[in-house]
Amino acid sequence: xxxxxxxxxxxxxxxxxxxxxxxxxxxxxxxxxxxxxxxxxxxxxxxxxxxxxxxxxxxxxxxxxxxxxxxxxxxxxxxxxxxxxxxxxxxxxxx
Amino acid sequence: xxxxxxxxxxxxxxxxxxxxxxxxxxxxxxxxxxxxxxxxxxxxxxxxxxxxxxxxxxxxxxxxxxxxxxxxxxxxxxxxxxxxxxxxxxxxxxxxxxxxxxxxxxxxxxxxxxxxxxxxxxxxxxxxxxxxxxxxxxxxxxxxxxxxxxxxxxxxxxxxxxxxxxxxxxxxxxxxxxxxxxxxxxxxxxxxxxxxxxxxxxxxxxxxxxxxxxxxxxxxxxxxxxxxxxxxxxxxxxxxxxxxxxxxxxxxxxxxxxxxxxxxxxxxxxxxxxxxxxxxxxxxxxxxxxxxxxxxxxxxxxxxxxxxxxxxxxxxxxxxxxxxxxxxxxxxxxxxxxxxxxxxxxxxxxxxxxxxxxxxxxxxxxxxxxxxxxxxxxxxxxxxxxxxxxxxxxxxxxxxxxxxxxxxxxxxxxxxxxxxxxxxxxxxxxxxxxxxxxxxxxxxxxxxxxxxxxxxxxxxxxxxxxxxxxxxxxxxxxxxxxxxxxxxxxxxxxx
Numbered sequence: 001x002x003x004x005x006x007x008x009x010x011x012x013x014x015x016x017x018x019x020x021x022x023x024x025x026x027x028x029x030x031x032x033x034x035x036x037x038x039x040x041x042x043x044x045x046x047x048x049x050x051x052x053x054x055x056x057x058x059x060x061x062x063x064x065x066x067x068x069x070x071x072x073x074x075x076x077x078x079x080x081x082x083x084x085x086x087x088x089x090x091x092x093x094x095x
Numbered sequence: 096x097x098x099x100x101x102x103x104x105x106x107x108x109x110x111x112x113x114x115x116x117x118x119x120x121x122x123x124x125x126x127x128x129x130x131x132x133x134x135x136x137x138x139x140x141x142x143x144x145x146x147x148x149x150x151x152x153x154x155x156x157x158x159x160x161x162x163x164x165x166x167x168x169x170x171x172x173x174x175x176x177x178x179x180x181x182x183x184x185x186x187x188x189x190x191x192x193x194x195x196x197x198x199x200x201x202x203x204x205x206x207x208x209x210x211x212x213x214x215x216x217x218x219x220x221x222x223x224x225x226x227x228x229x230x231x232x233x234x235x236x237x238x239x240x241x242x243x244x245x246x247x248x249x250x251x252x253x254x255x256x257x258x259x260x261x262x263x264x265x266x267x268x269x270x271x272x273x274x275x276x277x278x279x280x281x282x283x284x285x286x287x288x289x290x291x292x293x294x295x296x297x298x299x300x301x302x303x304x305x306x307x308x309x310x311x312x313x314x315x316x317x318x319x320x321x322x323x324x325x326x327x328x329x330x331x332x333x334x335x336x337x338x339x340x341x342x343x344x345x346x347x348x349x350x351x352x353x354x355x356x357x358x359x360x361x362x363x364x365x366x367x368x369x370x371x372x373x374x375x376x377x378x379x380x381x382x383x384x385x386x387x388x389x390x391x392x393x394x395x396x397x398x399x400x401x402x403x404x405x406x407x408x409x410x411x412x413x414x415x416x417x418x419x420x421x422x423x424x425x426x427x428x429x430x431x432x433x434x435x436x437x438x439x440x441x442x443x444x445x446x447x448x449x450x451x452x453x454x455x456x457x458x459x460x461x462x463x464x465x466x467x468x469x470x471x472x473x474x475x476x477x478x479x480x481x482x483x484x485x486x487x488x489x490x491x492x493x494x495x496x497x498x499x500x501x502x503x504x505x506x507x508x509x510x511x512x513x514x515x516x517x518x519x520x521x522x523x524x525x526x527x528x529x530x531x532x533x534x535x536x537x538x539x540x541x542x543x544x545x546x547x548x549x550x551x552x553x554x555x556x557x558x559x560x561x562x563x564x565x566x567x568x569x570x571x572x573x574x575x576x577x578x579x580x581x582x583x584x585x586x587x588x589x590x
Contacts, residue, residue, distance in 0.1 A: 003465075011461050011464050011465045011468070012461060014464045014468060015417065015448070015457075015460050015461045015464040016421075016424075016441070016444040016445050016448055017445060017448045017449050017452065017457050017460065017461065018442075018445035018446055018448070018449035019449070027458075027461075030458060030520075030521060031461070031462065031465065033520045033521065033522060034409065034458075034462055034521060034522065035462075035465075037405075037406055037409065037522045037525075038406045038409060038410055038466075038475065038479075039406075040402070040403060040406045041403060041406050041407060041410070041475075041478050041479060041482055042478075043403075044400065044403055044478075044481075044482050044485065046478060046481035046482060046485070049481040049484050049485060050481070050484055051477050051480030051481045051483075051484065052480045052481075052483040052484045052487065053480075054308065054338070055294045055295075055308065055487065055536075055537065055538025056294060056295055056338075056340070056538060056563075058295075058338070058340075060337050061334075061337055072196075075196040076196075078194075078196055079192070079193050079194065079195075079196075079427065079428035079429070080426065080427055080428065081425060081426070081428075081429070081430065081431035082431065088426050088427060090426055090440050090443065091434060091438060091439050091440050091442075091443055092439065092440075093439070093440050
């Protein structure tokens with residue numbers, strides 16, 4: 001499988017990373033180098049093999065669905081680039 | 096005592112308990128060494144006030160006679176660990192200005208035991224790299240040089256600052272993290288000891304996530320005894336990390352007897368790579384001889400899927416990273432890009448992430464996005480997870496056959512020059528992890544022990560891989576190897 005410039009642009013869009021048009025050829029070429037390396041996995045017979053979920057077979061722990069933490073609005077917002085009136089602030093989302 | 100910063104953890108602990116030295120003296124000695132070592136660019140956020148405050152408290156605690164081993168010992172913390180009120184950037188521009196409101200479980204456990212934090216250590220951005228060249232802080236530099244050549248060498252990565260700081264005696268020990276070899280490769284490059292414990296031994300809570308199914312924290316120290324002491328403090332169940340195990344943590348130091356008689360050490364034939372330097376091949380054979388001389392039985396073994404570990408890793412790790420790093424959106428923490436008139440929320444995400452992530456991180460996030468995207472998920476991601484199952488089974492089979500530990504080289508080469516790999520394609524850099532990455536995929540404990548110098552005078556390490564949850568036994572085998580190898584070389588001070 002090989003990635004062309006339009007695939008590369010699509011991946012960048014999905015990843016929400018702005019890539020300028022003139023950087024796309026180099027990016028596509030890097031992807032192809034890495035994917036070429038990954039292609040080796042096709043040599044392995046994986047018929048009937050379960051995909052690994054976790055190295056240690058474990059059931060994730062459960063707990064009561066109750067509030068265990070909270071009331072720290074100031075701390076939650078302390079590192080926000082833009083916080084106003086107790087909220088995270090972002091550019092207008094809805095026209 | 097002079098040069099207190101040159102002590103290891105065990106020696107310093109014993110000196111503190113004997114009343115020969117105070118934690119404040121140890122700490123001041125390290126702080127002085129750090130200030131003289133800016134050329135190494137290892138400590139990127141220094142915290143002398145916190146250090147001296149904790150040292151004073153530790154001295155009080157030691158006087159009561161009831162202090163744990165780590166009490167009063169000055170250490171460095173990798174920048175990947177969130178430390179309350181202290182910059183924690185994962186060496187990324189996107190976390191510029193981030194000061195966590197909380198402390199990671201591992202660094203909290205160290206602090207509770209009385210360890211003294213000297214500051215935060217350089218690393219590859221988000222722990223993605225093998226040479227510490229992807230850091231927003233600039234390269235960390237190894238204290239080692241090739242003879243009289245003054246070319247700057249890499250301390251390895253991603254825990255490059257930790258390795259450089261410990262090797263240069265800027266601190267007694269440091270924390271590292273290891274997703275594909277990020278503790279063991281830099282330890283090998285700088286002549287120190289580094290252990291990655293079994294997945295689930297250390298809580299990942301408060302450690303900036305790279306690939307959650309692979310990441311583990313561990314100590315980077317001047318010798319195996321120190322690794323045992325520090326690892327014990329770092330381990331333990333944490334309800335805040337659902338993958339941390341509830342197993343009891345043994346007294347690892349007490350397990351260091353040096354007696355490995357009758358232990359079966361496996362030598363995997365698949366680790367004999369084409370083009371491996373003769374020096375590394377020789378060191379590996381010598382390591383096996385040393386363990387044999389100590390009473391172990393050397394057994395040839397096969398781990399047939401070894402070749403596929405690196406490509407499987409470069410699907411699974413970027414996939415998990417693309418998911419984990421989705422949280423850096425310029426909204427909740429860190430740095431938001433300057434927006435133009437009329438830019439909406441999508442432009443905010445795209446510009447913030449383009450400006451905030453370095454080249455290697457962007458590349459891995461996008462590869463991860465690709466292998467998880469509709470139409471490719473089965474072909475890449477699910478196939479890689481199946482191969483991972485087979486890699487783990489390779490290890491289970493040899494352990495079931497009675498193998499106690501596996502001996503391999505730690506790295507395919509000695510340290511290389513900073514900038515020397517710039518022109519190489521990314522896969523060339525990834526090959527650094529060829530001997531270490533299998534261990535993360537299988538969730539096993541692995542330790543790198545310095546074992547010799549190459550012709551240019553640079554350290555080389557050997558790796559021992561242990562059975563799951565048997566770090567104590569692994570440390571003991573490493574202790575026997577360390578005693579036999581007798582590695583004592585230190586870099587000459589040029590900085």
